[in-house]
Amino acid sequence: MAIMMPASDQAVLARRAEIVAALRAIVPGEGVIDSAAEMRAYESDGLTAYRQPPMVVVLPDTTEQVSLVLKYCAGQGIKVVPRGSGTSLSGGALPLEDGVLLGLGKFKRIREIDFDNRAVVTEPGVTNLAISQAVAHAGFYYAPDPSSQIACSIGGNVAENSGGVHCLKYGMTTNNVLGCEIVLMSGEILRIGGKSAENSGYDLMGIITGSEGLLGVITEITVRILQKPETARALMVGFAQVEAAGECVARIIGAGIIPGGMEMMDKPAIHAAEAFVHAGYPLDVEALLIIELDGPKIEVDELITRVETIANACGSTTCQISTSEAERNLFWAGRKAAFPAVGRISPDYLCMDGTIPRGALPKALARIRELSEKYQLGCANVFHAGDGNLHPLILYDANKPGEIERAEAFGADILRACVEFGGVLTGEHGVGIEKRDLMPEMFSEIDLNQQQRLKCAFDAQGLLNPGKVFPTLHRCAELGRMHVHAGKLAFPDIPRF
Amino acid sequence: MDTLKVRDAKDVEEVVRAAIANEQPLEIIGHGSKRGIGHAMATNAVLDVSALNAITAYEPNELIVTLQAGAPLADVLSLIDAKNQQFAFEPMNTAPLLGTPVSATIGGMIAAGLAGPRRIKAGGARDHLLGAHAVSGFGDSFKTGGKVVKNVTGYDLCKLLAGSWGTLSVMTEVTLKVMPKPEAERTLSLRGLDDAAANKAMTAALGSPFDVSGAAHLPKSAFRTRIEGLGDIAGQGEALTVLRLEGITASAAHRAGSLRELLAPFGTATLVEDTVSAALWTTIRDVLPFAAAGVLGPWPVWRIVCPPASGAALGTLLARETGGELIYDWGGGLIWAALPPTPDAHAPAVRERVNAAGGHATLIRAAEDIRRAIDVFHPQAPGLAALSERVRASFDPTTILNRGRLTRGAAA
Numbered sequence: 001m002a003i004m005m006p007a008s009d010q011a012v013l014a015r016r017a018e019i020v021a022a023l024r025a026i027v028p029g030e031g032v033i034d035s036a037a038e039m040r041a042y043e044s045d046g047l048t049a050y051r052q053p054p055m056v057v058v059l060p061d062t063t064e065q066v067s068l069v070l071k072y073c074a075g076q077g078i079k080v081v082p083r084g085s086g087t088s089l090s091g092g093a094l095p096l097e098d099g100v101l102l103g104l105g106k107f108k109r110i111r112e113i114d115f116d117n118r119a120v121v122t123e124p125g126v127t128n129l130a131i132s133q134a135v136a137h138a139g140f141y142y143a144p145d146p147s148s149q150i151a152c153s154i155g156g157n158v159a160e161n162s163g164g165v166h167c168l169k170y171g172m173t174t175n176n177v178l179g180c181e182i183v184l185m186s187g188e189i190l191r192i193g194g195k196s197a198e199n200s201g202y203d204l205m206g207i208i209t210g211s212e213g214l215l216g217v218i219t220e221i222t223v224r225i226l227q228k229p230e231t232a233r234a235l236m237v238g239f240a241q242v243e244a245a246g247e248c249v250a251r252i253i254g255a256g257i258i259p260g261g262m263e264m265m266d267k268p269a270i271h272a273a274e275a276f277v278h279a280g281y282p283l284d285v286e287a288l289l290i291i292e293l294d295g296p297k298i299e300v301d302e303l304i305t306r307v308e309t310i311a312n313a314c315g316s317t318t319c320q321i322s323t324s325e326a327e328r329n330l331f332w333a334g335r336k337a338a339f340p341a342v343g344r345i346s347p348d349y350l351c352m353d354g355t356i357p358r359g360a361l362p363k364a365l366a367r368i369r370e371l372s373e374k375y376q377l378g379c380a381n382v383f384h385a386g387d388g389n390l391h392p393l394i395l396y397d398a399n400k401p402g403e404i405e406r407a408e409a410f411g412a413d414i415l416r417a418c419v420e421f422g423g424v425l426t427g428e429h430g431v432g433i434e435k436r437d438l439m440p441e442m443f444s445e446i447d448l449n450q451q452q453r454l455k456c457a458f459d460a461q462g463l464l465n466p467g468k469v470f471p472t473l474h475r476c477a478e479l480g481r482m483h484v485h486a487g488k489l490a491f492p493d494i495p496r497f
Numbered sequence: 498m499d500t501l502k503v504r505d506a507k508d509v510e511e512v513v514r515a516a517i518a519n520e521q522p523l524e525i526i527g528h529g530s531k532r533g534i535g536h537a538m539a540t541n542a543v544l545d546v547s548a549l550n551a552i553t554a555y556e557p558n559e560l561i562v563t564l565q566a567g568a569p570l571a572d573v574l575s576l577i578d579a580k581n582q583q584f585a586f587e588p589m590n591t592a593p594l595l596g597t598p599v600s601a602t603i604g605g606m607i608a609a610g611l612a613g614p615r616r617i618k619a620g621g622a623r624d625h626l627l628g629a630h631a632v633s634g635f636g637d638s639f640k641t642g643g644k645v646v647k648n649v650t651g652y653d654l655c656k657l658l659a660g661s662w663g664t665l666s667v668m669t670e671v672t673l674k675v676m677p678k679p680e681a682e683r684t685l686s687l688r689g690l691d692d693a694a695a696n697k698a699m700t701a702a703l704g705s706p707f708d709v710s711g712a713a714h715l716p717k718s719a720f721r722t723r724i725e726g727l728g729d730i731a732g733q734g735e736a737l738t739v740l741r742l743e744g745i746t747a748s749a750a751h752r753a754g755s756l757r758e759l760l761a762p763f764g765t766a767t768l769v770e771d772t773v774s775a776a777l778w779t780t781i782r783d784v785l786p787f788a789a790a791g792v793l794g795p796w797p798v799w800r801i802v803c804p805p806a807s808g809a810a811l812g813t814l815l816a817r818e819t820g821g822e823l824i825y826d827w828g829g830g831l832i833w834a835a836l837p838p839t840p841d842a843h844a845p846a847v848r849e850r851v852n853a854a855g856g857h858a859t860l861i862r863a864a865e866d867i868r869r870a871i872d873v874f875h876p877q878a879p880g881l882a883a884l885s886e887r888v889r890a891s892f893d894p895t896t897i898l899n900r901g902r903l904t905r906g907a908a909a
Contacts, residue, residue: 116700116806139706161649168646174653175624190880195804197616197830200857200875201885201903202665203623206656210649227706250558256581256677295708296755299748355645357559387647427647435650442650443640450639450892451652457887469651482517482635482894 003050003091003433005467008098012078013055019078020056023100026068031106033057042083042101046148047091047434049350049404054081054095061106063181063189063219070217071187073100079463080185082213084124084156087148089351090432092160092212092468102217104155110134111220117195119178121222124155128162131223140225143170146428147336155218161210163428165261168386169294170226172428174209181220182208185459194222207454212430213465215458229294232260233304234328237311238285238318242266245287246361248314249385252291253358255310257303260294262386263335266365269342269380269393273334276341281334282318289385290331338382339393346378346395348404352411354418355427358388367417368392375410377403389427390418416441431469439471448472453479500543506630506638506669512544513667513897514636522900525663527567527602531609533595534861535662535873535902546604549669557582560675561627561644566604566668573603577675585676586621587613589782594798595862596789604668610660613782614711614741617703617805617827623659625674631658631666634893644672657888663899665892679743683753684711684774685766687738692716692825695738696809698763699828702740703805705759707752711741712828713781716812720793720822721786738763741778781826787835789862793822796835797842797863803856805830811854818850819843844871851875872905 012019016034024032033039034056044051055078060066073080079099086093095101107123110131114120115138120131128149132141145164146152152162158180163172170176179193192208193199208215239245245264252259265273265281265288274281281288289311293303304321311319322328334341342349356364365381372379378395392414396407415425415435419442425435439448448470455462456476466473501523503509516523522540526532527547549565552573556562557580564573570588577583589611592599612621619625628642641654657665687698695714702709715721717736740760742752757766769777780786787793803811808829816823821836821843836843842863851858857875860868877885889896 114806115704117804118703119804138704140704161653163647163649171620171624172647172649174656175620184884188880190884191878192881194855196802196856197805197827198621198660198802200802201877201881202888203656203660204881204884204888206623206659207652207654207888209656210653227704227708229708230706253560253677254558256680258677295744296706296748296752298751299745302745302747355643355647357556357561357645359556359559384647388645389647422643423645424643424648424650426650427645428649430649431651439651442643446637447639447641448651450633450635450637450641451654453891454652454654454657454888457884457891480891480894 003436005096006473008096009077012098016055019076022072023056023058023069026072027058027060027065031059031061033059042086042095042103045083045086045088045091045093047089047094047432050091050094050433052095052097054101055098057101057103059103059106063183066102066183066217066219067187067189069100069102070183070185074185074187074461074463077461077463079466081465082159082217084153084159085127085151087152087156088160088430088432089353090426090430090434092430092432094433096467104153104217107155107219114195115140118225119195119222120225121220122154124218124221125153128152128154128157135225139227141228142223143176143226144173154221154223158209158218158221159211159213160430163389165263165384167384168262169258169260174206177205177209177221177223179205179222180208180218182216182218184216185461185464212432212469214455214469215464229260231297231300232292232294232328233300234290234292234322234331235304235307235311236320236331237289237291237316238282239287239289239315240285240317242287242365243362244315245289248289248311248316249358249361251310251314252307255306257306259291259386261290261292263290264288264383264385265335265338266381268378269338269382272341272345272380273338276344277333277337279330279334285317290335335382342380342393342395347397347399349396350394350407350411352390352392352394352414353426353429354415354423355387355389356418356421356423358385360421360423361385361388364390364417364421368414371410371413375406377407377410388423412438433468436469437471439469449474449479456480499541500545502545502548504548506632509544509546509632509667509669510636510638513632513634516542516897517636517895522897525667525899527605528569528600530597530601531591531595531605533597534609536868536905537865537901538899539901544667546667546669547602552576553670560646561672562675563644563670563672564603565670566602568603570601570603570606581678582675583678584625584673585615585619586625587615587782588622589613593788593790594784596794603671607659607668607671608661608663614713614778614826617712617830618708618710619676621659623656626655626659626671627674628672629655629658629668630670631668633666634895634897638669642672646674662902664889664903665898667898679749681746681749682741682743682771682774683749684769684777685740685753685757685760686769687760687764687766688735690714690736690738690763692809692813694763695736695825696806696829698738698760699740700806701759702756703828705756707742707756708744709740709756710743711739711778714738714825715786716823718786718822722792739777741774781824784824784833786824787822787833793835795838797838797867798861799834799836799842799847799858800861801832801834801851801856801858803830803832803851803854807854808832811850811856815847815850818846840867841871842867848875874903
């Protein structure tokens with residue numbers, strides 16, 4: 001394992017049997033799993049290159065049990081790793097050898113559907129898609145749609161601030177959650193927000209969203225739901241140069257059009273997808289855009305025409321416009337299957353997730369090509385072009401000595417380039433363990449210390465999901481120390497009025 | 498009183514460090530337009546960021562603008578308006594309500610986080626702040642977020658800074674998301690509805706697929722006089738329920754037609770367009786019927802946020818108990834309540850009713866003696882209040898920034 005995790009606490013490991021018994025007293029029956037064979041299912045999440053069986057797995061089914069488990073662990077100094085469906089692509093739910101893995105899979109009931117307030121109150125183990133399905137009969141849906149939506153849990157979505165292809169227009173998880181019930185590491189149960197548009201006081205919901213399971217364990221979530229757009233149509237536009245496709249994206253936004261989705265694929269991704277799903281993608285283009293407009297029919301029809309005009313002006317070589325739902329779905333089929341499609345042409349691949357300013361797309365692609373040469377590894381690129389979120393898929397073979405290390409170095413260089421071009425390390429997959437050690441590329445020690453101080457406000461012992469997000473762990477007492485800078489200076493050299 | 502007019506982020510660091518060393522709390526101001534909101538602060542030193550007023554970068558194609566915190570809001574709005582863009586959350590201009598000169602900064606806009614009618618569709622200030630540079634109460638410059646919309650790298654401290662009233666850090670530079678302005682707007686008006694019926698009409702509209710971007714209700718009022726710019730729309734004192742549709746012209750017009758049919762059970766809606774519609778929504782955004790210069794000027798004003806479908810029940814009860822005047826926005830989820838003057842601004846009744854409805858209330862306008870007597874910001878449950886305080890202290894352990902603004906008695 002290339003990533004160093006916090007040293008295991010041997011004293012805790014030595015007391016494993018006692019700890020398991022104490023947890024069984026809180027969560028009876030099959031809710032505590034301690035056999036090596038059964039725990040194997042939990043040793044990894046969506047970032048499968050990293051595996052570690054936990055000390056014990058606990059699957060509570062009430063908030064009170066969650067509270068008692070955390071309170072017990074806090075009292076005993078035992079680390080806890082929360083887990084939803086385990087689809088994290090950044091290792092956010094990677095267990096610790098000396099830690100309790102706290103699975104929320106039994107929290108799978110939707111508690112309330114409130115159409116009048118356009119809100120759904122749900123337990124965290126409910127899948128993203130199940131929320132949309134539960135409200136579909138009234139024409140509503142839950143907007144964020146990460147590609148794992150069939151499996152990923154809403155609790156995990158909140159922890160990771162998950163996105164999806166419709167973020168540009170409809171926002172990420174953080175723009176679509178209203179409130180939660182959260183259990184702190186101390187066992188304290190708090191309610192934040194509710195069905196109101198805004199919470200009182202500091203926006204704690206905003207800070208919990210995307211905190212990667214380091215601040216608390218969410219046991220209930222209130223999300224806002226929207227009416228489904230009346231219709232959606234898509235254009236599939238091919239370009240002979242990546243630059244032209246990038247220009248097209250910029251001009252669409254510049255014209256004041258915010259598409260529901262705007263995706264780009266490069267040649268290797270197009271070929272892999274077409275070979276897999278036969279969506280009719282043009283094979284002689286360097287870049288393919290799938291642009292979806294949604295809303296009232298009259299609006300969509302008008303915008304389709306405007307986008308087509310822009311695409312032509314940018315030198316598109318092919319342009320198809322969907323005339324039916326079947327055709328629109330076919331356009332998307334290749335894009336949605338891009339990851340498995342790449343899986344067919346390469347034994348293994350690493351999926352990266354940086355974001356760059358839209359305008360830097362051609363530059364970023366050129367850099368990725370150079371790096372591909374340098375590391376002698378292939379790379380297929382799919383992007384959420386509308387919001388600059390890149391998903392380069394680095395192709396490698398884990399059975400060939402040295403390839404995984406080369407692939408990881410390639411990936412790290414891509415993320416460094418994202419930061420260099422004015423972007424960020426991760427757009428939607430999270431830092432987890434995967435990008436943890438790259439955090440100093442983007443943040444100074446002072447920046448990271450401020451974030452860790454906030455962590456201390458929620459979890460002063462640092463027991464919740466340690467080893468994730470932060471490359472260096474500090475004790476809270478050390479972070480809280482105030483360095484008084486020379487008491488004598490009294491506002492030197494500042495103009496006074 | 499000492500006013501320290503900082504020139505750059507380094508100055509801010511120096512001032513905050515000196516303040517910590519001297520145990521001298523600082524009041525943070527831009528143009529000072531919202532100084533009347535909150536409790537009196539325990540300080541006689543002012544850190545003035547209005548000279549940090551540069552527009553660092555405006556990139557219309559990236560939909561972002563990077564600004565120093567003291568940049569004048571009006572200048573920034575004209576800048577982005579020239580490219581047909583806007584802050585989609587419709588930041589409120591508090592000047593008419595508070596009776597202050599029309600002048601505000603970007604930093605104040607974010608720190609107050611007061612979003613207008615479009616919040617129901619586009620979110621609030623917190624949803625549009627992409628990144629920030631700030632100086633904490635440790636006297637350290639830090640940054641959070643970035644310059645791109647899609648970013649989950651580290652904790653999203655931007656969410657905390659928005660609406661923190663300057664109690665966590667001194668923002669020095671921020672990156673905000675901008676959005677294209679809609680080509681057209683149409684507003685449907687229903688007349689004569691009582692609050693309950695209006696709440697139902699707004700709920701129906703917001704639950705429709707017609708993408709409503711504003712839903713407000715002005716109840717019948719003996720106080721409402723003619724409001725400038727509205728012509729015959731309002732001003733007669735009768736109840737007015739208004740719903741806004743924005744987008745490309747054909748679409749806004751089409752949806753207005755569909756929505757009018759949907760709302761037929763509530764009466765026949767009339768339509769106003771573009772300029773007139775915009776003036777109407779500015780009236781609601783800035784709560785002009787309660788303006789300081791108007792007949793309700795002496796009345797304290799509460800800003801109540803609650804689950805939208807409960808708005809009318811809550812508002813009706815409060816109005817009956819206090820004899821107050823109301824304006825509903827956000828489909829019922831935001832209630833502006835001007836209540837007849839009393840020494841406590843009817844705080845016990847407001848808090849009891851608002852708590853029962855699952856909402857929270859902020860006393861936005863009141864004389865200083867009233868603000869000394871009651872809590873301006875909504876008291877939180879003990880556990881939540883304790884966590885909020887730990888969060889605050891994680892940025893500013895000695896409460897050097899805006900000490901006492903949020904919590905009554907802290908100024909002593």
